[in-house]
Amino acid sequence: MDKKESFEQAHQSESAQKMCKDGNLNKQKRRMLLKGTAALPVVMTLYSGAALARSSNITGEAGDVGDAVFVDESSPKLLCVYWNEKLDNGAYDLGDTPGYTLITDPPINPLTDDPATVLTKKNAQLEECHRIGGIMISGAAFTSIAAKSGAFDGLMNL
Amino acid sequence: MRLQNKGLRVAMGPFNVCIQTQYKPLIVQLYTLYSHYRLAQDEIAEFHVRIVTERSIKNPLKLKVRFLIDGQSPFESFPEDQALAVLEWGINLAIAVRVNHFLLLHSAVVEKNNNVMLFPAWPGSGKTTLCTALSHRGFRLFSDEFGLMDFRQGVFHPLPRLMPLKNESIPVIRKHLPEAVIGQPIPNTHKGTVAHVCPPEESLQLSKNTAKARWIIFPKWVAESATRLEPIADAEAFMLLASNAFNYEVLGASGFRAVAQLISSCDCYTLVYSDLDEITAALHHLVDET
Amino acid sequence: MRWLSNNFHSLLIADWEDEYTVFQPDSGKTHFLNRMSMQMLSFLDQHPASSAEVCSYLSREFERETNQNFQDSIEKILYHFDALGLIRKEN
Numbered sequence: 290m291d292k293k294e295s296f297e298q299a300h301q302s303e304s305a306q307k308m309c310k311d312g313n314l315n316k317q318k319r320r321m322l323l324k325g326t327a328a329l330p331v332v333m334t335l336y337s338g339a340a341l342a343r344s345s346n347i348t349g350e351a352g353d354v355g356d357a358v359f360v361d362e363s364s365p366k367l368l369c370v371y372w373n374e375k376l377d378n379g380a381y382d383l384g385d386t387p388g389y390t391l392i393t394d395p396p397i398n399p400l401t402d403d404p405a406t407v408l409t410k411k412n413a414q415l416e417e418c419h420r421i422g423g424i425m426i427s428g429a430a431f432t433s434i435a436a437k438s439g440a441f442d443g444l445m446n447l
Numbered sequence: 448m449r450l451q452n453k454g455l456r457v458a459m460g461p462f463n464v465c466i467q468t469q470y471k472p473l474i475v476q477l478y479t480l481y482s483h484y485r486l487a488q489d490e491i492a493e494f495h496v497r498i499v500t501e502r503s504i505k506n507p508l509k510l511k512v513r514f515l516i517d518g519q520s521p522f523e524s525f526p527e528d529q530a531l532a533v534l535e536w537g538i539n540l541a542i543a544v545r546v547n548h549f550l551l552l553h554s555a556v557v558e559k560n561n562n563v564m565l566f567p568a569w570p571g572s573g574k575t576t577l578c579t580a581l582s583h584r585g586f587r588l589f590s591d592e593f594g595l596m597d598f599r600q601g602v603f604h605p606l607p608r609l610m611p612l613k614n615e616s617i618p619v620i621r622k623h624l625p626e627a628v629i630g631q632p633i634p635n636t637h638k639g640t641v642a643h644v645c646p647p648e649e650s651l652q653l654s655k656n657t658a659k660a661r662w663i664i665f666p667k668w669v670a671e672s673a674t675r676l677e678p679i680a681d682a683e684a685f686m687l688l689a690s691n692a693f694n695y696e697v698l699g700a701s702g703f704r705a706v707a708q709l710i711s712s713c714d715c716y717t718l719v720y721s722d723l724d725e726i727t728a729a730l731h732h733l734v735d736e737t
Numbered sequence: 738m739r740w741l742s743n744n745f746h747s748l749l750i751a752d753w754e755d756e757y758t759v760f761q762p763d764s765g766k767t768h769f770l771n772r773m774s775m776q777m778l779s780f781l782d783q784h785p786a787s788s789a790e791v792c793s794y795l796s797r798e799f800e801r802e803t804n805q806n807f808q809d810s811i812e813k814i815l816y817h818f819d820a821l822g823l824i825r826k827e828n
Contacts, residue, residue, distance in 0.1 A: 335767040
């Protein structure tokens with residue numbers, strides 16, 4: 290059997306292809322804009338879980354350091370999340386599994402530091418987070434991203 | 448009273464949502480913004496949601512609100528003035544995560560002449576603003592957020608919900624659509640200031656009327672840009688649409704067939720726009736010449 | 738070393754006129770292939786072939802000369818197909 294015939298038979302056995310053929314007669318004008326006629330073979334694979342991951346892990350920076358997530362009540366450390374891309378609307382795409390670090394300096398002791406000092410130190414931690422290319426996120430964003438991506442599983446034991 | 452007791456069952460497209468809250472400012476907002484929704488008090492509700500209030504241990508004077516679905520809390524609590532935004536966000540999340548009997552696209556959807564036009568897009572692409580404008584100017588609103596495709600029947604189900612305008616789009620729509628019913632702006636949410644637009648009453652009344660898709664348009668708002676509507680190749684549209692669906696991978700081969708069916712029956716375009724009058728006219732022209 | 742296709746018959750293929758979207762039930766993944774990469778899979782579904790034979794076939798089908806760059810590209814795609822589970826090495 291001719292190879293090309295066989296190839297077409299393999300295709301035609303699939304219902305999806307039949308569906309596509311039926312509706313395509315009026316589409317000749319806009320074919321092959323992607324890479325169909327490239328002189329080299331092209332393969333691209335749909336990114337796994339793209340829609341839900343991306344829609345879930347796009348967030349804005351917390352509006353105020355008071356709304357940001359600090360880990361470890363006895364010695365609060367700012368959760369500083371790295372972002373992949375800053376979007377046109379000012380939001381951040383954190384990627385599928387957001388990376389993060391905890392900011393430890395200056396150390397905060399809620400038992401001995403008065404509220405004004407705690408706030409000053411939290412802002413200093415935020416400055417450090419920004420300096421290394423991260424953002425603070427709100428508790429809501431944290432919960433949503435943690436549930437979807439498991440990105441912060443390492444924090445759950447703290 | 449029902450909102451405060453057993454909950455108010457509200458028909459939202461193919462779903463019934465039972466909403467319960469004791470929080471009076473939210474009750475007032477809901478009775479205003481949900482006034483044209485059909486009640487489904489004697490029907491089964493797919494989603495049972497509540498907004499409850501709580502006080503912070505650290506700051507007992509500060510009242511916060513928490514969203515619950517089936518008694519579970521998927522989020523942290525929020526400032527009380529964000530109750531409506533939290534409720535709407537929570538219902539959307541519940542639909543996005545739980546609905547798998549439809550192909551669920553992240554898309555604005557409108558209809559004209561019994562043909563559906565899809566606007567699949569990521570957050571920040573301006574789809575809610577565009578959808579708000581179109582649904583007040585001759586198109587029927589299906590949804591600003593979800594394309595619900597029954598892939599066995601090949602039809603889309605309307606799911607007209609409040610449309611959350613964000614930040615600068617609020618004054619833009621106020622000016623563009625003075626007749627639109629818009630709730631109070633809610634500042635300082637995680638998406639900035641949000642104000643909810645009521646779906647047009649006619650769209651709510653026709654929310655049982657399904658239709659087939661005819662156009663797929665991938666929109667992007669770019670400031671000061673001229674309107675550009677350009678055809679794209681089917682294979683490229685396929686990959687874009689599949690990656691846009693919330694549950695494409697969950698549906699497996701059914702998802703593939705559904706997307707293939709959609710692409711084969713639709714004309715696919717990319718759209719760059721900034722002027723709402725211009726794009727509204729262009730899309731009416733596109734529909735009318737078909 | 739020779740390659741052959743892996744469960745080619747199980748693939749769902751949507752044909753968009755020389756561009757293809759392919760659902761692979763074994764992995765649950767969806768791929769985009771252009772005409773040349775689809776011809777490679779189809780060729781390897783007929784019988785096992787070395788990368789040189791694949792190159793030779795494609796150069797005939799697409800009326801182009803083979804050179805080192807082309808051979809390298811084919812080789813790269815073959816290994817990529819292998820990683821995706823679309824083809825496998827002959828035992």
